[in-house]
Amino acid sequence: MFTKAHLADLTHLDSLVDNPLGSIAIPYVEALNAQHYARYTIERYVNCVIHFGCWLNAEDVGLQSINQAVIHRYLHDLLLVTSASAISSDSIKMDRAALKHLLTFLPQQYSVITKSPIEAELERFTDYLLNICGMSPQTCVNRCQHVGAFLRHRFCSEAPVIAQITGADIDAFFQHMALRWRPASLEVVGASLRSYLRFCALQGEPTTVLSAFIPRIASWSPATLPKVLSDTQVDAFLKAFDCTYGVGMRDYAIARCLLDIGLRGHEVTYLKLDSVDWRNATLTISSNKSKRVQQLPLPVSTGQAIAQYLFKGRPLTSSRILFVRHRAPFDQPLFVPAIRNAMNRAFTRCGLRNQFCNTHVLRSTTATRLQKAGASIKEIADLLRHQSLDTAKTYARVDLERLRAVALPWPGSSNF
Structure with a gap:
């Protein structure tokens, strides 16, 4: 267990004397150490928390708030200082990470x-x-992110009042989002x-007029073929993983799950050791969009990649999650952004x-390869x-040879 003597090695104790966060410094460090964070990282996190405590004193903000x-x-105040000094953006990222952990260790009575x-x-x-709509947790997260962005855009940190929202507010929000979001994402x-x-309407709020202001985004995605990798590109992509060390083995096994079975990113995240039935060569998916x-x-290639990772690359951990983190915090699954970044790094390498x-x-490549191999739309x-x-x-449109066989001749052509 950490004591003040241990904490003194990380920072100056006198900075904790009148700091409102001084009382939780030791449990904060203990929790980070239990998750195997490096000493250097813990030291920087503690210093970030101390600076935050000094700011709380200056702003007269209590722990309860x-x-x-x-x-x-x-x-935001730190960013203003950064723009006028030599403070790096990495320091801001470190502060954000340290304070994210801090919220976990605040006293329970303030929760x-x-x-x-x-x-x-x-x-x-x-x-x-x-509980009412029966949506998957990942869908709930995505919808709350979008709604939260709108509420913060309209109300900042104030309490949202539906009666104060106007059609102009919705138009302004979508104009702001259109600067960096694609039409499909805006939809x-x-x-x-x-x-x-609809949720607000159940609470008795009149939202019919507001719903009419939400734009229908024009999208002509059916006019283009799905974006997929060719066989040559698939080979280059799979060769981009270095399977001589643990992280490379893990990322390669994840890539095989995505490419061979067409799993979604969040489905890979919640795979467990018990999900793999080696005797019957099956994989059980429980955290999917349909909650079934x-x-x-x-497939053999997927099973071999997973087995190689389990025997040679997976770190010692008490977690039953199949694909775990190889750096602090340990004993936690990889979340979707980490999986996405791992695949993007492989795309960069190849x-x-x-x-x-x-x-x-x-996932689209999986469907296209199945279709070209003769699988029916129902099987896909x-x-x-x-x-x-x-x-x-949509994957029926990639079979150009069969489409040509059923296509009618164009009027005026030589075959008409």
Whole structure:
């Protein structure tokens, strides 16, 4: 257990005397040490927390008032200082990470008070999505991110009042988002806001007019073929993983799950050791969008990659999660951003980063390869776990040879 003597090796104890966060410094360091953070990282995190405590004193903010809004305000003030000094952006990232951990270690009696009005509203919205709409946790996270961005854009840190929202507010938000979001993504944001307004309507709020202001984003995606990797590109992509060390083995096994079985990123995240049935060569998926437990065939190449990682690359851990972190915090699963970044680094190494990114292109490649191998649309939909055949019909457009066989001759052509 850490003591003040240990803490003195990390920082100056006199800086904790009148610091409102001094009382939680030792449990904070103990928790970071238990997750195997490096000594240098712990030292920097503690210094970040001390500076934050000094800012709390200067702003006359008590422990009871610490929440995401207060941390956001502190980071904003820090950014203003950064722009006028030599403080690097890495320092800001370090402060953000340190304060994210800090929220976990605040006294339990402050847990209710620390929620901002917008966070409390998003918590109620999440409960509605999970228990009333029956949506998957990942879908709830995505929708709350979109709704939270809108509420913060309109109300900043104040309590959201639906009656104060106007059509002009919705237009301004979408104009702001359109500067950096693609049309398909904006359509998803619109769906999230419609869902939120339906939730508000259940609370007795008049939202019919506001729903009409949410734009229908024009999208002509069916006019283009799905973006997929060719066989040559698939080979180059798979060779981009260095399987001589643990992280490379893990990322290669993840890539095989995405490419051979067409798993989604969040489905890979929650795979467990018990998910693999080696005797029957099956993989059980339980954390999917439909919330149904499903069994998929385990290809030989995928099983070999997973087995190599388990025997040679996976670190010693008590976690039952299949793919775990290889750096602090340990004993935790890889989340979707980490999986996405691992695949993007592989695209960069094989020279395809300017053409492909993220993980969904691997899922589309799986469907296209199945279709070219003669699989039916129903078989593709079953493997990808689509609830509607219409979702999988898009892959019928990539079979150009069969499409030419059923195409009618163009009027005026030599074959007419």
